[in-house]
Amino acid sequence: xxxxxxxxxxxxxxxxxxxxxxxxxxxxxxxxxxxxxxxxxxxxxxxxxxxxxxxxxxxxxxxxxxxxxxxxxxxxxxxxxxxxxxxxxxxxxxxxxxxxxxxxxxxxxxxxxxxxxxxxxxxxxxxxxxxxxxxxxxxxxxxxxxxxxxxxxxxxxxxxxxxxxxxxxxxxxxxxxxxxxxxxxxxxxxxxxxxxxxxxxxxxxxxxxxxxxxxxxxxxxxxxxxxxxxxxxxxxxxxxxxxxxxxxxxx
Numbered sequence: 001x002x003x004x005x006x007x008x009x010x011x012x013x014x015x016x017x018x019x020x021x022x023x024x025x026x027x028x029x030x031x032x033x034x035x036x037x038x039x040x041x042x043x044x045x046x047x048x049x050x051x052x053x054x055x056x057x058x059x060x061x062x063x064x065x066x067x068x069x070x071x072x073x074x075x076x077x078x079x080x081x082x083x084x085x086x087x088x089x090x091x092x093x094x095x096x097x098x099x100x101x102x103x104x105x106x107x108x109x110x111x112x113x114x115x116x117x118x119x120x121x122x123x124x125x126x127x128x129x130x131x132x133x134x135x136x137x138x139x140x141x142x143x144x145x146x147x148x149x150x151x152x153x154x155x156x157x158x159x160x161x162x163x164x165x166x167x168x169x170x171x172x173x174x175x176x177x178x179x180x181x182x183x184x185x186x187x188x189x190x191x192x193x194x195x196x197x198x199x200x201x202x203x204x205x206x207x208x209x210x211x212x213x214x215x216x217x218x219x220x221x222x223x224x225x226x227x228x229x230x231x232x233x234x235x236x237x238x239x240x241x242x243x244x245x246x247x248x249x250x251x
Contacts, residue, residue, distance in 0.1 A: 119146035149179025
């Protein structure tokens with residue numbers, strides 16, 4: 001069985017059929033993160049068995065990190081308000097909490113970018129598209145299919161314009177390690193300066209093999225200078241900045 005077939009089978013196991021959906025509306029203002037959005041973000045989740053229709057803590061941590069660094073003039077993340085990061089790709093977007101935050105920050109004038117490609121497998125796109133539409137962000141966030149380990153569709157993704165890659169809670173099954181790293185490689189093939197921000201929660205000892213493999217090609221910096229660091233450490237969560245070797249730091 002190929003890595004892609006195994007990936008597809010695992011994801012189908014984790015993603016219930018849509019007729020099992022038990023929707024729940026979650027409202028986010030991020031007022032505890034140093035900012036209060038004028039327009040709350042509404043995120044529909046799917047409480048049926050599976051993982052793709054839920055909001056995970058590491059995604060919330062990434063949102064908090066982005067807000068904190070966006071407000072910090074000493075952080076390169078504040079460049080989101082300028083022209084440095086114009087096109088963003090999120091991997092394993094799920095319900096879309098991170099991409100939707102970026103969209104609302106853009107709508108309220110906190111950021112200045114052109115496009116967010118929110119990617120996931122086919123079965124999860126309807127819920128993601130529903131959340132994008134519900135928050136009126138179709139003009140800035142685009143739900144797209146992206147299977148890890150496969151060649152990047154150059155018609156869908158212009159790799160010359162990818163400035164920032166986000167991945168929250170994407171390290172969760174050992175058979176996916178190689179193809180996730182391969183996807184990182186593919187997305188940074190054209191512009192090897194493109195940084196990857198990874199929010200990660202440790203669940204099993206096998207995860208260390210992911211980072212061992214990753215470090216063959218990338219520098220992986222475990223970030224510590226953010227507000228939620230102690231909370232994150234207590235809950236076995238980490239924020240990583242991942243770059244091709246000998247590249248500048250985003251933080």
